[in-house]
Amino acid sequence: MPELPEVQTVVNHLAAKIKGRIFKSAEIKVPKMVSNNFKSAVLSRKVIGIKRRGKMIIIELSGNRYLLVHLKLTGQLIFVDRQGKASGGGHALENGNIDLTRPNKFTRIILNFKDGGRLLFHDLRKFGWMRIVDKLEVDKVIRQLGVEPLSKEFTLKKFIEILKKRPKLKIKQFLLNQELIAGIGNIYADESLFASGILPSRQVKSLKAEEVKKLRQSVIKKLKEAIKFGGTSVNTFVHPSGERGKFMARLKVYQRGGQKCLCCGKILKKIRLGGRGTVYCFKCQK
DNA sequence: GTGTTTGTTATCAA
DNA sequence: CTTGATAACAAACA
CATH class of the missing domain: 3.20.190.10 (MutM-like, N-terminal)
Incomplete structure (x- = not known):
């Protein structure tokens, strides 16, 4: 994807x-x-x-x-x-x-x-x-399209501002909404939420200030890291040269449902959220 | 034959 | 009008 x-x-x-x-x-x-x-x-x-x-x-x-x-x-x-x-x-x-x-x-x-x-x-x-x-x-x-998460406009202040627009959305669905924040899909939504210890099903308005801060940092970190590794080749993604991305080995939750959490060893849960496959750790994400 | 994969949009309900 | 939920789109694979 x-x-x-x-x-x-x-x-x-x-x-x-x-x-x-x-x-x-x-x-x-x-x-x-x-x-x-x-x-x-x-x-x-x-x-x-x-x-x-x-x-x-x-x-x-x-x-x-x-x-x-x-x-x-x-x-x-x-x-x-x-x-x-x-x-x-x-x-x-x-x-x-x-x-x-x-x-x-x-x-x-x-x-x-x-x-x-x-x-x-x-x-x-x-x-x-x-x-x-x-x-x-x-x-x-x-x-x-919404704010570019890797631009300097994506400040904590800006993130809080757009989160306030959709308090009732589940946080994963918020991250996937291109009109609010542009460029995140199923892979990096799940990965960013895992990295910030937040359950995908949490409502936006339930996030504490500390969690919002952590989520913003995780989104930026994961996206940057994935670019550095040439992206994730699941299904058909390849570079214009035909090469595959190398981020697959660094995925913590995406496509790992039923396997052990790399952090705590518990089995990762897989659910459907908004019609999308969603993987998370019941212990590491609250 | 069935379920699964997901980015975006159309459609519908509240 | 706004918001959110859901189906539809297409094709291959297990």
């Missing part, structure tokens, strides 16, 4: 690869995954820059246009050069038996650059999408 650290990893890798390149053509295999007139809108545009907002990838193009990309659950962006190689440092580029550096049965969109390089958009479940928009639309999208 690409969440903030995974999307940041993709953006970091892609920046060096695609900046300055000019789009020559697009192959759209699943029309519903792109905006109207996508092919002509992307044609001859040059990549100026690339950044992240929440889980959204924003690629600035020439002529005041922006390529928005959302990977949703299983999207992968792979860059290959004119020789068809992903410059990933000789790592295996296999996901199951699939060669990610070539169009495969999960390839939904192919963007070709003038110089022969390609950007492949694989997406098993077809939830991801690409849109070409203008500045006005980008600003609108950005406005709808």
Whole structure:
């Protein structure tokens, strides 16, 4: 699941690869995954820059246009050069038996650059999408998202302020709400709550000042740590080079339901909260 | 055939 | 209008 650290990893890798390149053509295999007139809108545009907002990838193009990309659950962006190689440092580029550096049965969109390089958009479940928009639309999208947890705007004061907006929400559901705080998904919600010793089912208004402070620190720490390790490769997440993230070994609760808590040895509980799988330690989290 | 995986949005109820 | 809860979307895997 690409969440903030995974999307940041993709953006970091892609920046060096695609900046300055000019789009020559697009192959759209699943029309519903792109905006109207996508092919002509992307044609001859040059990549100026690339950044992240929440889980959204924003690629600035020439002529005041922006390529928005959302990977949703299983999207992968792979860059290959004119020789068809992903410059990933000789790592295996296999996901199951699939060669990610070539169009495969999960390839939904192919963007070709003038110089022969390609950007492949694989997406098993077809939830991801690409849109070409203008500045006005980008600003609108950005406005709808909540505070960036790794920005300097995410102060303790700001956190308290937004927590007050939704006192009745369960804290996990609060963390997953992109309009309140942007970029956290199921993995880092569970990991941050474990790290701060707070039960996912606690109501926002029940959190003590000390817990709020601890939670903010945990969110920041976990996200930063995950970026440092190139994200978490569960399901299909890979870097634009085809490499996998290395944060899986550091997960304390996510996908560990029924196993022993690494802190106290008790068996981790697994429940459904707001329709999402949720793992926590009954002893370490209060 | 059934349950499970989850980011976002549509829909509905209070 | 706001808030929150739930289903739907798609596809593969155990």
